[in-house]
Amino acid sequence: METLNHKEVINLLLQLAAMLILARVFAELARKFKLPAVVGEILAGIILGPTILGTLMPVAHEYLFSSHEMSNIALDGFVQISVVLLLFIAGLEVELQVVWNQGKNALKIAVASMVLPIIAGFVLAYAFPEFLGVNINDRIVASTFFGLAISITALAVVARILMDLGIFKTQTGLLIIAAAMIVDILGWIVFSVILSLSESGSDGLGVWPTIGLTLFFTFFMLTLGKGMINRVLPWINKNLAWPGGLLSLSLAICFIAASFTEFIGIHAIFGAFIIGVALGDSEYLTEKAKEILHQFINNIFAPIFFVSIGLKVNFVEAFDPGVTGVVVIVGLLAKYFGAYLGGRYAGINRKESIIVGFGLSTRGSMDIILGLIALETGLVSESLFIGLVILALISSIGSGPLINWAQKLKI
């Protein structure tokens, strides 16, 4: 087995240390300004990557990120695991109980808030592929991918905003949370299906078997799979060290599911997400265990992933104000109006529908993950990816003040 040599080990450790330190510094700065940590972590990546460090101190950047190929491969392994774990806790955050309790209204809002951006994004990307930078050879899939990327809501970020505003437990707050959970589930299922249709992403078993297996896997994990988890978890809780046993075996199950979905030709993150939903919905995964998993992943693996984004792209060279402007404007308007109209269709009054609109417009990690996969599979250009990242930053910064403003509306 090939291993890293002495210098490569040092290089890898320095890479990880630099990423974690800068991510922490900027996450703390973001916290001071009442912004989500993800904003600071992405900025840390931009500073550490080719955009700032690579321009101002090319030698330091060269040593840190370009001098040892093997270290970079090992770092990429960390990033892959990080994204899998991020989707795992995104799945854990989905509480089917909350979704059921909010019922049809949440479903209507979620579907409307996805359909409008998907259509708008698809039409835009399909009509102007060269301007936006979507893969012209895989035009339909790439356009749908773009639509889907602007239709996602960041559940964790919106939860934080609602908590800060003190409306998390209100009827509107719970409706937004439930709708965001449905968006997550639908979004990742649609994503998996689209990815299996993509020429660049079809390394698996072929389109229809992949779609069939995806749907079967989802249904199985949320019914019988969950039942099996419910039988195994009590044994783990009772007989193994706590929380050590639970944490290591949860992650092991997550990696098995992720490898299975990767094997059938959809992305590993889908398996991680679905297993997260199944595990998170189990009555035997205590809230304390969820909290530990959140802290462990959010503070170690999430920063590595978000900083790595800034390492992959030069945010100055590849920045296209036209593309970014279009992505941000279409992304914000389509998502807001989709959710707003969904709210009105569900019979919710205007003011609350506006709050729902701004709430669901919150982006953060999930659309960036989608965008990154699209970038890596060659479906979108760097300019479009940067547009998606900026959309995520603007919406996560702006949603809180906008919801606050909407609450004071006298309508």
Added chain:
Amino acid sequence: MYHKIALAIAFSPRIEALLSETNRLVNLFDSQLVLIHVGKRSDEREAKLQGLIEKANLSAEKTKVIWKEGKPVKMIIEACHEEEIDLLVAGALKNESIFTYYLGSVGRKIIRKAPCSVLTLIEPKLETTGFSQIVFNGTQAQITPFLIKQGIDFAKKVDADQIFILNEIKMYGLQMGTAAEDSEQEVAHTRRQLVQDEIKYVEGILGKLDQGDLKINIKVTGGRWAIELARFSEKIGADLLVVGDEHKLNFFDRIFPHDLEDLLSTLPCNLLIVKK
């Protein structure tokens, strides 16, 4: 509180105990009793039923017997609608097999579909059950103020010793995971605040009610209410669990179980489902 109480009669081995339990409730609440039997009416069955009524000392003036033919669940629900029943008493098994769970036994189907409140007795007794320790679901929901009011009225009537109102902090894991971006002090504050919010919520409801001499304890949990209620009820050896229901449950709810379905699959003790 309950003007009309109904009991579905099936001539099962537990019928005498169920009649005795229902009779006690009828007397406590000064209600009318409606006995519903689904099956062919015959002299033999009528005589058998009359014998049971006499044995249970049911008042002839207050008792009405309804005979219906057809599918048991449908007919019982129909009778509840027609007679405007306030409380339906039913016997139920403590655990469901996986087969019964998905197909649904008659008893469980009635619980799921009844248009009125349902009292499920897992071990009905001839000498009648005492409801000494009662647990309420106080989790924030539209029906909760009504549930607590009904529960307290019920507890006062049955002369309960202790009431526990158990509240779930919704999405505790997500909220605390999100709060983990803060300092240790802020996280501790968030945790305290989440608990305080739940206590305040219940106190707000209780403040408007006449609690009589009842001893009421408020407990807060961080898990899913159905599971936590079941665990807590088992732990303290509760005699009755009171929960609210706003939804009509169907087969789909059993494939993707939630809240009440979780509770129905393994009943921790007698269960009163309050419906508006």
